[in-house]
Amino acid sequence: MLWNLMKLNESNKFLLEKGWKTMTDPINTNDQLIYRETDIAKYSFVDPSMTQDYNLNMSGGNDRGNYYAGLGYNHSEGLPITSFYKRYSFIFNGGYKVTDWLKTNSNFNYNRANWQSMPPTQTSEANYFGRIQSVPPTARFEDEDGNMLLGSNSGDGNQSYQSDRFKRDNQTDKFTMIQSAEAKLLQNLTLRASAQWYYEEGFYESFNRDYETNPGKWNRTRSTSAQFDRDFSQTYNATLNYNRLFAGKHNLDALLGTEYFDKENKGFSASGSGAPTDDFWDLGLTETEENKRSIDSWHSQYRILSYFGRVNYDYLGKYLLSGVFRYDGYSSLLGDNRWGFFPGLSAGWIFGNEDFVKENLPVLSFGKLRSSFGVNGNASGIGSYTLQGAYNPQTYNGRTGFLIGILPNPGLRWEKTRTFEVGADVSFFENKLNANLTYYSRLTMDKYAAFALPSTTGFSSITNNNGEFRNRGLELELSGRIIQTKDFSWEMKGNITYNKNRIISLPNNGLERNRQGGSEIYTGKKITDPQTGLEVDEKIFVGGYQEGQEPGLMVGYQFQGIYKGVDEIPGNLVVKTGNDQGKYQYGPAAYAALTDAQKSRAILIEPGDAKWKDINGDGMIDNFDRIVIGNTIPRWTGGFNTTFKYGNFMLYGRFDFGLGFWTYDNTTPWFLGAMQGTYNTTTDVFNTWTPENPNAKYPRYVWADQLGTGNVNRPSTLFAYKGDYLSFREISLAYSLPETLAKRLYMQAMNVSITGQNLGYLTAAPVASPERSIGAGVASGTGYGLPRTLLLGINLTF
Amino acid sequence: MKITKLTIISGVMLFLIGATHTSCSDALDLSPIDYYGSGSYWKTEAHATGYIDGIHKHLRDAAWQHTIVFGELRGGHYVSGTSGDGSSVYNGSIIQQNFDANNTGVSKFGDLFGRITNCNLFIARVTDADYIPEAKKNYYLGMVYGIRAFYYFDLYRIYGGVPLRLGVEVIDGELDPTKLYMPRAKASEVMTQIKSDLQKSLDYFGDVNDFNPYGLGKKVYWNKAATESLIGEVYLWNAKVSTGDNAAKQADLTVAKQHLENVTKNYGLKMLTDFSKVFDAKNKANDEIIFAIRYAEGEASNAVNQYIYNVGTGQTNKNAYLEDGTLFNDPLNIATSSSQQRYEYTKKFFEIFDMKDSRRNATFLPSYNKDSQGNLVYRGVSTIKNIGLENSNGIRQWVGDFIFYRLPWVYLSLAEIANMEGNDPKVEEYINLVRQRAYGANWAPEFAFTAGNFTTNELAILKEKDKEFVQEGQRWWDLRRMTLTKGGKPLVFTTEGSFEGTPVLNEATEAHKVLWPLDKSLLDNDDALEQTPGY
Structure with missing residues (x-):
């Protein structure tokens, strides 16, 4: 029997009594189809998955020596079937005072971990959580006697069927x-x-x-x-x-x-x-x-x-001055560039300790002004021998040969970051309310990055010192005990940072602003070409890396709605992009003017197709008719947590946020474009244009949009969203048994808690993880978030 | 515990002094343990020999692009859109000739400059090396000059004028892009360089005609016969095709003819009697092979599995029938091997083969639907010509060698030269040599070719090549090189060169498309480069 839905007939009618369902064949409406509804997730996930964690600790000591020993065991089941993580740990720590001037300390630590990931027929989590879950629910993963079936094939089929084969x-x-x-x-x-x-x-x-x-x-x-x-x-x-x-x-x-x-x-x-x-x-x-x-x-x-x-x-504990230095040599760096010297200097004034402040501002319990300046070095991320170049082994005809693999770069210098900070720390009302404010400016010099080489050299790039980047910002941290009574307390702590990045300089490569990468777009203005004297469209490069600009821009087409009727489509419109086969898309008049041979390589724009902004107004949409949608790196980031205590109960919440950036939903277009026909779609399809639903949000639903007018198969404002989010990272409620009660149970303490993690987001962007910066594009199955976790904990201390 | 403070202090002092001391010497000087850093290569004969293997592996990495992407996809005989197996095919924009500034087919010159750089490096380091016997060194240099000419000839035919990079500045430490940018040379300069490299290759090979003089492997390393074949191909091309400032030069025919005739005489080559045996993975490097790229299990696969139905997600195996009317049922037994139809020849191309031609069934596996009367209706075709072998676990290994030159190619090139020379008997002789082998036991005099005018002969050669060299990367070059009349219109602009009734390229509007455009990101990031004319 097939693994999928079938036409209903006399020989399979009996299945209806065994839980199968019927539907009208949407193509041949005379036929009835018979199928079994399968919950794909049931065969892919362990839900709920259990986590167990045990710790046993011992400690002791006297005035000469002390010891601490601990044993631990953790077993976490993963969400995908077959996935788990186990950890065994042992720690020993012993100190002894040999003489009154000599102390010694010994530490031994052992950790063993065992784990398995998803079923090995899978190579990427994105596929497991995305693509596989969109296998049509008509797939048959079980026969009528409850025996497992494979489904379509080992990759996309029933993951529970044969996970034990691996x-x-x-x-x-x-x-x-x-x-x-x-x-x-x-x-x-x-x-x-x-x-x-x-x-x-x-x-x-x-x-x-x-x-x-x-x-x-x-x-x-x-x-x-x-x-x-x-x-x-x-x-x-x-x-x-x-x-x-x-x-x-x-x-x-x-x-x-x-x-x-x-x-x-x-x-x-x-x-x-x-x-x-x-x-x-x-x-x-x-x-x-x-x-x-x-x-x-x-x-x-x-x-x-x-x-x-x-x-x-x-x-006098009021005026502080501090100087530091490091002198580091890394074996991965070569010759004269191996050693780096990194000094730093800081000064502080605890003005809260000054008598005149104490007198005039009695509510101030602590006050400090501070400033620092220093240089840090970074030599990590450079492979042990990368800079020495490499000749890599190759196999041909059973023989081992060599080719140059990595270009040598003995001239690579330390990446250095020069940081300047100035800030203030203040506390009020006996430290009940604390505030820290810091302004920082970091200049990263000789940044390590892949530096593009002209491709006619035969090499695409080399890790090199690639210019200077600056990030500057303001950071504010507030914490305080808002309410504190005998039984009830409420504490809050939060921080917020405003940050902006800028590229200060880049190595000379002969291009304007020493640009690396980027996209060329129309500005919409006309300029006079200095050579020909003719009026032409002005074009500029945006994005990539350019001196004086911010990195991380999102560029795409401006979606201006949907053509609701043929008369709305400009007759001579030509859209040159979006089709994966390079086919141009034509307005009705332009299409009609094509020969048959040309039509076989062209596509007609129809009602329900998207309308793109023609930036230069030439009746043609090409690669230059794009706009800068926005920056993809949050301007504002931060988080806060709050703790309520009432008697033996504690309620704790942790939240974080990012504001002022753009993100892209690149999963929905994959489904809405039916880019791979063997998968199910999403309910967004009901919100696509049809003659009966002319005001839908999305363009018409077609098979393989990437081979058609490319309505969703191009980066555009249709799927770009402001990424502003607030994440409910953790909320937990705990109860500790009163000490007297615990003692009666022969325990020092007993704690019960319930914790929810990654509970959700407050955001307008329909993406799984708004905190991940996503560039414009289309991808299959990137849409899965961090698993929502509910933890029940019991903590016993003897 | 009796430890005095003095002992500890002096211990620490020693440690500090020791550490300071070693820092100045070599504690931080570490070299790669498992491979050669650039300072330790090019010291021994083994390094030079190893690089020859490396360069051939690199050539293998580009064999698909050379053969299929450059040589075939634009021939007008590939399906675009959806294959007969239901999967969407790749490279639709190339197959449909949809080239513009955004659809460039390949990017970064098809990554050929990396390969050229490795040839340049070999030449730069080995030419004056004294650690390798002179005779061996010369043979190796003969190979590398031949391969460099091969790459530049691909670039010439795809782009016309390209940057001529012959040195290794970047490996010698020049990393300043402004000093590395290189503009496109004129087409004539590229052609001159190719010819000069070929002459050098020939000179370095000297009189060594052996296919395997140093025991690396027979016919899977570039050899003198390959250089002579390439000379034939380059000079024949240059005799018929004008590119940029480089006008066709008919006098080149003589050179082409001389070297191709050498190939037929001097290397002990002969055609096999059975066409299908030429591609038998157990009969590699056989008598008619001149130069092939080696694929082997556990080493590399030739990717022709992209011409084959898929049992899991494809539609053929579920619904189709074989030519004899029986159910399809995985006739190649490849259910557990990886295959997916991403390329398919068109029905009209498949139909040029007649049943008595042994090449038909050695090349194709057609599939059929049944109509309501039970008649077979053509559905699609898998290409099974070079699909390697089944290993001991019953899994197909796609390890057929990619053949760059074999004897019938030399014969049909000589036929084309004879046609240019108006030598009809020779045209007939060469075509029939190839055709007779293909018909084998079915051969009858009525199948023999009888020469007609230039056009008839040229088209007959094209058709013979079409049938003989499926998946061997000829048709696009043939369409560009062969002409309807002597010195006339290339077949790529004619209906005679097409299976679809309209020319593969429209001469009035698409003449510039014989060359490929450079990709936007290449142009955006390299100020010295200019777009191919017409784009």
Whole structure:
């Protein structure tokens, strides 16, 4: 029997008694169709999925020594079937005072994790949560006796059908060992030194048993693979600390230190296929034929050597001055560019401690003005050996060859960020109300970025020092205990930041404003061409990176409504874009004038099609007829949380927001354009133009819009939304048992809580995660948000 | 615990001094462990040999583009829109000749400059190398000059004048874009460079006619016969096609003829008796192959699975019938292999094959619907000419080699030269050589070609090539090169060159489309480049 809907006939009529349903065939209206309604999600998700978390901690000590030990276990079921995460942890921490001037501390930490993700027939979560869930509900995932069926094929079909055919074992083990010592060498001089070892190992195995790819067709490749990977990091550091109060007024605190870091990575992997049975995943059983097995191993290492120091000085605890420096060398940077020196200076005035302030502003409990200036360096994100260039192995005719892979770039410099900040911290009413206000200006110089090379060089780009970027903004943080009585309290804490980015300079590439990328559009103005003297349309480049401008612009066509009748369509209109086959779309008169051969490569614009703004008014819509829709990076970001306490109850809420940016719904067009015909659509289809529904929001619904007039298959204002959102990140209600009651149950404390996470958004944008900045475009199944989580917790302390 | 403060202080001092000391030396000097950094390559013979393998792998990465995208999609014999299997086909804008500033078919010169740069690098580093025996070095340089000419010839035919980059400035450390921009050279300059590279290739090969003198592999590495074939192709092209400032030069025919005749004589080549055996994945590098790109299981697949029905989501296997009227039922047994019909030849093209021609069934697998009377009605066609083999797990591996040159191609090129020379007996001889093999046991004198006027001969050669070289990347070049009358209109502008009754390109409005446009982002970001004329 088929995996999908069928025509109703005598031989399958009996199914109606077994839960099948009928509908009129929308194409051949004389026929009745019979189908079984399937809830796709039921076969894809575990709902609800459980999370368990247990911790057992012990501690103790006396005046010479102390210890702490803990065991932990966590098991979280994921939302997709087969997905889970388990963690086992152990921690030990012991300190001992050897003599009155020497202390030592030892730390051991172990973490083991096991996990599995979605069923391995899936490669992307976006597909699992998007595309697969839009398989038509007429697909048949179960027979009448309740036996599972495959559905259409292993990728899009019933995910529960054969998830056990795929064996996966992922495990990481992490060990941390730290030994540190602190010696008070002189009265004001302390030496601290530590050695840290960190092992991180991963072992990953996978094996596919024979599985059904299409109904009745089996894949018997029996692929099996194993991989081991180990990181070993060593850190050794030592600091000398000098601290002294001079003349009862001058407080000096100085530190000098050095650190050496070394990280080694190595691993190997092997894979094979074609074992004689699908019962075992032993690699030794796989076929030995040429090209059936593959092996690999890898090694890399990098090191950092640092020197750093700090001097803090204050006078009477009111006037603060501080200077810091770092001098870092990274093995990934080369030659003279390896070492970077990064100084910083800050000053503060705790004016709240001044007598005249205390007298005049008694409500002020704390007041500080501060300012700082400093340079930070960044050398992360550069591969251990990237700058040395690479000749990469290639395989041809069973032989290993080489090609240049990465261009060497020994001249790459440190990326440096110069930060200037000035701010004030104030507290009122015995610190019940606190406020911090900071203005910051960060200039990132020699920023690491892919720098485009002319493609005729044979290379598209190289990681290089790519110009200066500035972000400037104002940050305000407020917190306070609004109400505080014996039984009831209400606290709130929030922050808001205004930020704006600007590109200050870019490396010279001979283009205007040293532009990198971007799109060229009409301004709508006419200018005189200096060479020909003719009047032409003015064009400018927008977006990409340009000196003096903001990065992250969204550019698209201006949607101006829907043509409701043939008479509304300009007869000679030509739309040159939007069709994936490059077909032009013509107004009725222009289309009629085409020859038959031309018509086969053209499309007629019809009622129900979108009307695009013709910026230069030439009767043609092309790539230049686009506008800047807006910026995609929020101007305002922030969050707040609030806590109510009443007796033993606590209600807590956490919220965050982003304001002043644009986002794009790129999932809806994929559905509304029926861009892949084998999937279900959304109810937005009821809001598409038809002669009976002329005022619909969306253009007419057609099969494969990308092969037609491209109404939804182009970035446009139709799917661009202001992204302003408020997220209900977490709301939780907790109750703790009164101590006396807990004691009676032989416990120190007992806590019960219910927590909801990612509960939803207040936003006008119909996208799954408005906090993700999405550029204009069309994509299948990017539309899934963070899972809404409801946690029930019981916390017992003995 | 007896530790004195002094011990600790001196220990720390030692550590600090030690760390300071090593920082100045080599603690931070680390080199790649598993591969060559750019400082450690080009030191040994193995490096040069390895680069030859790398360059051929790189050529394989472009084999699909060269053969299918450049050589075939615009031939007017591809389905656009939806395939017979129900899947939407790829590259509709190329197939439909919808080229403009926004639809450029490929972008960034088809990424050929990266490949050229690797050839340039080999030439720059190896020409004066003393770590490799002279004879071997010369042979390798013969290969690389041949391959560079091959790339520039593709660029010449697609774009006309292109930047002529022959050095490796960017690898030598020049990263300033203003010094790297390079304008398009004139078409004539590109042609001169191609010819000069071919001569160098020939000189470096010397008298080594062997297909595998250094044991790398037979016929899957560029060789002297390949260079001579390419010389034949370039000079024949230049004898018939004008591009930009470079007018066709009929005198080039002589050079083409000489080298193509060399290929037929000097390399021990002969046609196989059975057409289908030429593409048998167990009979690779056979006697008629001159140069092919190697595909192998676990190494690379040739992507012709995009010409084949799909059992899971396709419609053919669910609804169609075979030519003998039986249910379709996955005749290739590829349900568990990956396939999806993204390219399909048109019905009219399929119909030029007659049943007695062994090439028909060796090339195509048609599918049919049944009408209400039970008659078979054509539905679509999968192309099965070069689909590799089934591995030991019963899964098809799409590992047929992509053949760039084989003997029948030389014969039919010589036929075209003979037609230009008005040598009818030779035209007949060459066409019939190829045709007779194709008909095999079915051959009868009535199938033989009898020469007519220039037009008849030219069209017969085209038709023979159409049938012989499906999926081998000939038809678009043939339409541009072959003419209706001697020195007359290219077939691409004629109804005779089309299966659809209208010319593939309309000469009045689309003459500029014989060359391809440059993509907007390339032009936007490289001030030195100008758009192809007409776009």
